[in-house]
Amino acid sequence: xxxxASSALAVREKxxxxxxxxxxxxxxxxxxxxxQLDEGKGLARTVADVKDANNRTALHFAARDGRTEVCKYLxxxxxxxxxxxxxxxxxxxxxxxxxxxxxxxxxxxxxGADPSASxxxxxxxxHHAAGLGDIELLKLLLSxxxxxxxxxxxxxxxIWAAGHGxxxxxxxxxxxxxNPNAETEDGITPLLSAVAAGSLSCLQLLIEAGASPNVQxxxxxxxxxxxxxxxxxxxxxxxNAGGDPNAFDEDNLKPIQVAAARGxxxxxxxxxxxxxxxxxxxxxxxxxxxNFMESQxxxxxxxxxxxxxxKGPTSANxxxxxxxxxxxxxxxxxxxxxxxAFRRKAYLEAIDAYTQAIDxxxxxANLLSNRSLCWIRLGQAEHALADAxxxxxxxxxxxxxxxxxxxxxxxLQRFDEAANAFYEGVQLDPENKELVDAFREAVEAGRKFHGxxxxxxxx
Numbered sequence: 066x067x068x069x070a071s072s073a074l075a076v077r078e079k080x081x082x083x084x085x086x087x088x089x090x091x092x093x094x095x096x097x098x099x100x101q102l103d104e105g106k107g108l109a110r111t112v113a114d115v116k117d118a119n120n121r122t123a124l125h126f127a128a129r130d131g132r133t134e135v136c137k138y139l140x141x142x143x144x145x146x147x148x149x150x151x152x153x154x155x156x157x158x159x160x161x162x163x164x165x166x167x168x169x170x171x172x173x174x175x176x177g178a179d180p181s182a183s184x185x186x187x188x189x190x191x192h193h194a195a196g197l198g199d200i201e202l203l204k205l206l207l208s209x210x211x212x213x214x215x216x217x218x219x220x221x222x223x224i225w226a227a228g229h230g231x232x233x234x235x236x237x238x239x240x241x242x243x244n245p246n247a248e249t250e251d252g253i254t255p256l257l258s259a260v261a262a263g264s265l266s267c268l269q270l271l272i273e274a275g276a277s278p279n280v281q282x283x284x285x286x287x288x289x290x291x292x293x294x295x296x297x298x299x300x301x302x303x304x305n306a307g308g309d310p311n312a313f314d315e316d317n318l319k320p321i322q323v324a325a326a327r328g329x330x331x332x333x334x335x336x337x338x339x340x341x342x343x344x345x346x347x348x349x350x351x352x353x354x355x356n357f358m359e360s361q362x363x364x365x366x367x368x369x370x371x372x373x374x375x376k377g378p379t380s381a382n383x384x385x386x387x388x389x390x391x392x393x394x395x396x397x398x399x400x401x402x403x404x405x406a407f408r409r410k411a412y413l414e415a416i417d418a419y420t421q422a423i424d425x426x427x428x429x430a431n432l433l434s435n436r437s438l439c440w441i442r443l444g445q446a447e448h449a450l451a452d453a454x455x456x457x458x459x460x461x462x463x464x465x466x467x468x469x470x471x472x473x474x475x476x477l478q479r480f481d482e483a484a485n486a487f488y489e490g491v492q493l494d495p496e497n498k499e500l501v502d503a504f505r506e507a508v509e510a511g512r513k514f515h516g517x518x519x520x521x522x523x524x
Contacts, residue, residue: 284315295329480511
């Protein structure tokens with residue numbers, strides 16, 4: 066190795082230790098490393114210029130882990146910019162808020178941080194506090210005049226709170242006049258988010274506040290979403306609030322048909338008395354509807370199975386031979402619709418399209434991976450984890466499947482399991498920076514979550 070290469074490597078290592086010291090609250094070590102990195106520009110300029118690959122500064126790292134003393138040194142002694150942004154447009158305040166560090170957030174606000182600063186995707190500290198269900202932090206930010214209707218790519222803080230099943234956050238935001246019928250560009254509302262999250266308590270609060278039970282996103286109404294999940298209490302709540310059991314989705318299906326296709330018998334029984342019979346059903350009964358929808362699903366799966374059989378279908382299956390290319394094409398078309406909806410951030414619409422594709426081609430890991438990511442974007446970690454696990458079972462040596470599982474576990478704050486999933490992905494693809502970084506962050510988050518950070522032992 067040349068002397069120049071050795072020198073560059075030494076600097077990179079020193080930068081890493083510098084940022085780690087900020088993150089772990091080792092203030093004296095941080096100051097020492099800052100002095101070593103200074104090449105005559107002045108300490109403040111040097112510290113401000115040192116960043117990681119994502120343009121995160123020492124202040125970002127300190128704020129993210131609640132190292133208020135480090136933040137104090139950076140803002141009061143070095144007088145750095147409290148609202149410096151990383152590649153995602155996030156300020157230190159947003160980093161601190163996402164982790165629920167109340168005292169650090171309060172300090173940053175008192176020393177010039179903009180409470181309304183938003184990321185490139187529009188998410189503010191208020192969004193993160195709402196999603197966390199951190200009421201103390203939520204009220205602090207609201208007291209600073211943050212707009213309760215701040216728009217992000219995934220909606221207002223109320224939509225975030227409902228989507229994470231945070232009943233107390235929903236209550237506080239509604240008390241501050243948050244709009245219960247706010248919509249994203251894709252038609253997602255707080256009520257739809259609450260239904261997708263399976264949160265009856267949030268749903269009831271929103272209905273009491275005047276939220277409409279008949280909104281549509283991607284063609285699906287809240288009743289379609291609830292019927293798909295099979296939630297008895299949520300279906301009854303929506304019906305009592307005036308939810309329309311005869312509304313059609315984009316596939317021309319009523320909620321009862323969606324429930325039947327998923328085998329959700331209890332949901333079918335609840336919806337049956339209030340649903341107008343659908344033409345072409347020879348047996349309009351609970352059993353008749355379930356049997357018909359299941360037979361349709363089985364027929365599509367059989368078509369796909371025959372199409373994927375390496376030996377090819379026999380001549381006795383000539384009718385299926387004709388249908389097989391059409392089924393495969395339908396799966397590809399559904400995936401294409403899902404991809405398009407995802408690009409437009411219409412995540413519920415994307416989920417619906419990917420689900421159709423999965424029904425046609427249940428062994429395609431990419432579809433499960435895509436749907437898992439959509440659930441993550443909606444904050445539905447349990448659904449995301451379920452899809453990720455199936456994805457890994459189908460394609461166990463695929464690094465992306467490991468990443469999907471880790472991301473869902475991280476959202477569930479199961480940091481040790483998340484770190485294991487990420488690590489398994491790193492073993493499959495050691496050069497994958499996204500997996501490596503995710504593994505390290507999960508390990509650090511786990512230490513903090515379990516109270517084993519070094520600074521908590523006396524630093």
